[in-house]
Amino acid sequence: MDYLISIPDQLAPQLRSLRKARRLGQADLALILGLSQSRIAAIERNPAAVSAGQLLEILKVLGVDLVLRDTPAAARNISPQPDISGTSHQGEW
Numbered sequence: 872m873d874y875l876i877s878i879p880d881q882l883a884p885q886l887r888s889l890r891k892a893r894r895l896g897q898a899d900l901a902l903i904l905g906l907s908q909s910r911i912a913a914i915e916r917n918p919a920a921v922s923a924g925q926l927l928e929i930l931k932v933l934g935v936d937l938v939l940r941d942t943p944a945a946a947r948n949i950s951p952q953p954d955i956s957g958t959s960h961q962g963e964w
Contacts (some may be wrong), residue, residue, distance in 0.1 A: 873938075879919035887915050889933045903932050 875936075876882050889899055897911040900908075914921045914929070930937055 879917075882918040883915055886918060886929065886933075889935060890915075895933075900929070900932065904928060913952055 874881075874885050876885065890897070895903075897915070898908040900906075901908045901911045914925070920924065927937060
């Protein structure tokens with residue numbers, strides 16, 4: 872099943888739900904990851920505070936893939952800007 876996460880507040884309940892669906896307590900997940908139970912609790916309360924690396928490790932243990940999906944500019948409320956330089960800058964910040 873896919874879960875669309877648009878803001879960090881949506882990630883917290885999903886992480887908790889995924890952990891519980893795997894029948895893992897916070898202490899169990901912490902042991903697997905080499906973290907403390909309090910760190911797992913903190914991540915579940917505020918997943919925005921976790922590093923991308925830690926989040927990917929947690930998702931791997933929970934058997935979840937992180938998928939980045941490109942959305943059309945209209946869905947992001949962004950007007951596409953024409954490339955007047957003649958070179959493509961796709962993928963650059």
